[in-house]
Amino acid sequence: MQLRLPVVDERRCTTCGDCVSVCPVDCLEMGAYAPRLAWPRDCLACDLCVRVCPTEAIELREIVTL
Numbered sequence: 004m005q006l007r008l009p010v011v012d013e014r015r016c017t018t019c020g021d022c023v024s025v026c027p028v029d030c031l032e033m034g035a036y037a038p039r040l041a042w043p044r045d046c047l048a049c050d051l052c053v054r055v056c057p058t059e060a061i062e063l064r065e066i067v068t069l
Contacts, residue, residue: 004067005065005066006066007048007063007064007065007066008046008048008063008064008066009040009046009048010061010063010064011038011039011040011060011061012060012061012062013036013037015060016037016056016058017057017060018036018038021056022056022061023038025051025052027049027051028046028047029042029045030042043066048063
């Protein structure tokens, strides 16, 4: 099974939290150094977190799950 999920580049992330606040299903949460996908199965792959990121640190990637 493949899912499209947001992946955060911690080197580019400024921890502004915009992606966390814009997520319509609250599947992102702020980690120590960057946001993290806390509930991947809830993610809608709506692309809002990608579009709101001011440093383009997030991208949706195809993730293979078992």
